[in-house]
Amino acid sequence: MEKQGHREMEGGLSESHSHVRLLKVNRELLVTHIRNVQCLVDNLLHNDYFSAEDAEIVCACPTQPDKVRKILDLVQSKGEEVSEFFLYVLQQLADAYVDLRPWLLEISFSPSQLIQNKTIVNTDPVSRYTQKLRHQLGCDSKFMLCYAQKEELLLEETYTDTIMELVSFSNEILGSLSSLACLLDPSSDVLNEHGETVFVFGDAGVGKSMLLQRLQSLWASGRLGAEIKFFFHFRCRIFSCFKDSDTLSLQDLLFKHFCYPEQDPEEVFAFLLRFPQAALFTFDGLDELHSDFDLSRVPDTCCPREPAHPLVLLANLLSGRLLQGARKLLTARTGVEVPRHLLRKKVLLRGFSPIHLRAYARRMFPERAAQAHLLQQLEANPNLCSLCAVPLFCWIIFRCFQYFHSAFEGSPQRPDCAVTLTDVFLLVTEVHLNRTQPRSLVQRNTRSTAETFRAGLRTLRALGQVARSGMEQSLFVFCQDDVEASGLQEADLALGFLRTTPALGPCGGQSYEFFHITLQAFFTAFFLVVDDKVGTQELLRFFREWTPPGEGAAASCLPSLLPFQRWRGGRPAGSDLFKNKDHFQFTNLFLCGLLSKARQELLRHLVPAAALRRKRHALWTHLCTSMRSYLKSLPRLHSGGFKQVQAMPTFLWMLRCIYETQSQKVARLAARGVCADYLKLTFCNACSADCSALSYVLHHLHKSLALDLDNNNLNDYGVRELQPCLSRLVVLRLSVNQITDNGVKVLCEELTKYKILTYLGLYSNQITDVGARYVAQILEECKGLTHLKLGKNKITSEGGKCLALAVKNSTWISDIGMWGNQIGDEGAKAFAEALRDHPRLSFLSLAFNCISTEGGKSLAQALQHNTSLLTFW
Known part of the structure; x- marks a missing residue:
């Protein structure tokens, strides 16, 4: 009966469409390219096309080609249906039989409905490994990394996008990236076709690690693109855990130190080598890499099976010498530069805009009443809004919102003393120390802040000892011995300041790290303040990096790719380490905050008064001296009647430290050192x-x-924070700064009070017709305003007409830049009327404004009556 059925089936097919004949004709092709025999046997068994005896016969064959021949013999002998199913398995398990994809397309194989209803069992090692990777990364990325280990926040419910901007090699803004898919798109926004690494950089806490966690989550759930079959995520700091003598192969790095295949690791690795474009590597925190290892002494390697030091493997992966074609995404803090030839894209991560902040507030506080209250508090405290632009600080502030609410309850106005970053970290420390207190349903904890810190002083000193030891070496992962030597106990670890990490390095064992690098900096500063044995020289250790010999010269030289060298003779080898490693700068900033006058009431319970006075005096003296010396060392340029000075990011860090002191005396002394009358702070992030x-x-x-x-x-938020100094400004340039109509409204309210402004630059922001009206008011009321730059905003004909009327009434304006808006013909006609008899306007740019012939005619007619215009775009 069975043979008769096969004969009838074969008889129903023409010779040219016979699946049995197809297998016979292409027998050697199939024998050559089928490597995975087990997957075929498993599916034939699962669908009852093979018996157990058939499977044993195949397995008894001595070589792989012999096994394939035996399978073909058995399949062909069983007729058309089995042969068709055999081809269906080859088609559906594309990863297992990747070499047969072109052939299957060539023969245009299309299975029947009967065969399509059959179940395919995927036992292919590559597919199984991809499934294992998805499961592992899905588990690792399901919850946000929280401040306390007991807290669980679903990433899907709390993740909020941040501002991503594509930048050029010289960090000029090229445009915004709307999604993570754009980040990984290999064909769009490419700076260098030969580069393979997408470099994402930004300040500490701006969300680089969270972005990678989001990528992991998307890939694990299959939402990142089917073409990516492997996702390998590494934190660069783990490469510091290897000794100089350690070597391992690329296969060991991927499988033994990340995720091991359950079956046939050699076959999986061979597939990866053949198709590197199917892999995505992410390396988080290049700036956190630290080792004595000197890369320059080791030759490049391009052999994936040859053992090498893990740092060599990392460098060769990024350069493309290993797994050329694989996608690589690298993150680092601002200041770290990667050689251009390695980069495919360069992306600046900026954190939360006001819109993102409101979206994040809705996610964190679903209840409308709590959400509204939070936003009211932030509006009343612009300095808190400023801190909330950094996602990490925003998360901490939101988690402690109840405490901020109780502190400012009943006062809708901004508090007399600004809330500094040190205040935020002191508050969150207090909150977590109070977790050790017994909870009562009827009685609240009534311990004062001083009592809380005094009770937790032993724990805080131990945490500070671990933090300082690591900070001095730029190390961020600690072994069990480091933790035990500090005196930390199990209960201390449960507070959540330190968290456990997977076994790192070849020796394994338990490791620990602080929740974030800024937290390690905070505890380092806390230890330097409260420990009696710390003298003034040790207190100021990290401040010594504030006096590099000629920062301007240092900035022009790109640091090496990997800052491997430790300090030698008190200075980092090679480049200016302080410029690239802001964990030192955060330590200095927290020192200033802890030693500020406002913190003395708290610290007098923890530190002898004499030691505190000595440290405060040493810090203030050094800070003021450094500020004066730094400003004097900056080059000056006489241009346009101004004595111009180009400051560097170090200047901003000095200002941050002065702000943390909340000392008007220190601020006045710093202001005296500003000798120039033109302060340039462009491209300082x-x-x-x-x-x-x-x-x-x-x-x-x-x-x-x-x-x-x-x-x-x-x-x-930044515009609002500039209000106290707007009364001094005759030139204000704020181009390319994410400013919206709300920021322009603040400028209008303040600048029209003083009327001393001569130049206003707002090019390439997000200003609409609403903001254009505010700018028009500034132009009409500030009679000294001669230059106005509003190009590349979102101004249409309505805003254009409003601005044109202001130009017509402003006989003092000489330079108007409106390039790249959408004022159209209506706006062009209004500007034509404005420039017709204007006595002073000498420069006008209306290019790329959707102006047609009709608008052009109006402008041409007006130009016949204008005698002042020299340049017209």
Whole structure:
């Protein structure tokens, strides 16, 4: 009966469409390219096409080709249906039989409905490994990394996008990236076709690690693109855990130190070598890499099976010498530069915009009443808004919102003393120390802040000892011995400041790390303040990096790819380490905050008064001396009637430290050192919180000042924080800063009070017609305003007409830049009317404004009556 059925089936097919004949004709092709025999046998058994005896016959064959021949013999002998199913398995398990994809397309194989209803069992090692990777990364990325290990926040419910901007090699903004898919798209926004690494950089806490965690989650759930079959995630700091003598192969690095295949690791690795484009590697925190290992002494390697030091493997993966074609995504903090030839894209991560912040508030506080209350508190405290632009600090502030609410309850106005970053970290420390207190349903904890810190002093000193030891060596992962030597107990670890990490390095064992690098910096500073044995020289250790010989020269030289060298003779080998490693700068910042006058009431319970006075005096003296010396060392340029000075990011860090002191005396002394009348801070990656520090010092100036903050990340919160110093500014440049109509409204309210502004630059922001009306008001009321730059915003004909009317009424304006808006013909006609008899307008740019022939005619007619215009775009 069975043979008769097969004969009937074969008889129903023409000779040319016979599946049996197809297998016969292409027998040697199939024998050559089928490597996975077991997957075929498993599926034939599962669907009852093979018996157990058939499987034993196949397995008894001595070589792989012999096994394939035997399978073909058995399949063909069983007729058309089995042969068709055999081809269906080859088609559906594309990863297992990747070499047969072109052939299957060539023969245009299309299975029948009967065969399509059969179940395919995927026992292919590559597919199984991909499934294992998805499961592991799915588990690792399901919950956000929380401050306390007991807390669990679902990533899917709390993750909020941040501002991602594509930048050029010289960090000029090229445009925004709307999604993570754009980040990984290999064909779009490419800076260098030969580079393979996407470099994402940004300040500490801005969300680089969370972005990678989100990528992991998307890939694990199959939402990142089917073409990526392998996802390997490494934190660069783990490479510091290997000794100089350690070597391992690339296969061991991927399988033994990340995720091991359950079957046939050689076959999986061979597939990866053949198809590297199917792999995505992410390396988090290049700046946290630290080792005595000297890469320059080791030759490059391009053999994936040859053992080498893990750092050599890392460098050769990034360069493409290993697994050329694989996608690589590397993160680092601002200041670390990667050689151009390695980069495919360069992306700046800026943190939360006001829109992102509101979206994050909705996610963290679903209840509308709590959400509204939180946003009210933030609006009343712009300095808190500035801190919230950094996602890490925003998360900490939100988690402690109840405490901020109780501190400011009943006062809708901004508190007299600004909330600094040190205040935030002291508060979160207090919150977690109070977790050790017994809880009562009827009685609240009534311990004061001083009592809480005094009770937890032993724990805080032990944490500080671990933090300082690591900070001095730029190490961020600690072994069990380090933790035990500090005196930390099991209960101390349960507080959540330190968290456990998987076994690192070839020796394994338990390791620990602080929740975030800024937290390690905070506890380092705390230890330096409260420990009696720390003298003034040790206190100021990290401040010594504030006096590099010629920062301007250092900035022009790109640091090496991997900063491997430890300090030698008190200085880092090679480049200016302080410029690239802001964990030192955060330590200094927290020192200033802890030794500020406002913190003395707390610290007098923890530190002898004499030691505290000595440390405070040493810090203030050093800070003021450093500020004066730094400003004097900056090169000056006489241009446009101004004595211009180009400051560097170090200047902003100095201002941050002065702001943390909350000392008006220190701020006045710093202001005296600003000798120039044109302060240029372009491309310093300044954020809104930096504006708090900048205005804290600059409002003490007794002279007018030109301030250039183009190409930073100030947004509307930064504009609000600049209010105290706007009365001093005759030039204000805020181009490329994510400023919206709300920020322009603040500028209008303040600048029209003083009417001393001569130049306003707002090019390439997010200003609409609403903001254009505010700018028009500034133009009409500030009669000294001669230059206005509003190009590349979102201004349409309505805003254009409003601005044109202001230009017509402003006989003092000489330079208007409106390039790249959408004012159209209606706006062009309004500008034509404005420039017709204008007595002073000499420069006007209306290019790329959707102006047609009709608008052009109006402008041409107006030009016949204008005698002042020299340049017209």
